């Protein structure tokens with residue numbers, strides 16, 4: 115079974131971007147970490163990143179069409195703005211787990227609303243790259 119790991123805007127710059135908030139691991143580092151654990155769990159990882167909202171919507175549909183076991187979704191700033199992503203999560207039966215490196219609730223007011231979280235099965239936030247690994251553990255068990 116495959117777990118989709120979908121990453122939104124600016125996450126291509128991970129490792130360089132505000133490392134005091136997001137850590138020094140790159141998205142490739144996170145992909146490697148997830149693949150190691152997925153192998154042990156008998157799962158496959160399909161990790162993607164886009165700066166475009168509609169790509170994330172298309173990939174949520176694709177996850178369902180391909181029978182993915184779950185989606186880990188770090189929608190970046192679209193988390194706090196995108197009703198389209200909220201609706202796409204609702205539209206698919208595939209369980210979607212919201213992931214954040216930082217804890218948005220400890221940050222600016224505008225990050226306190228999550229349209230993704232209102233539709234997702236659950237949320238893991240605040241543990242840096244480890245948030246993805248915890249979310250994968252959850253995905254393997256649901």
Ligand code: DQA
Nearest residue numbers: 188190191214215216218225
């Ligand atoms: C983020 C949190 C968002 O508020 C922010 O816009 C990001 C990254 C995180 O992983 O902590 O781009 O999703």
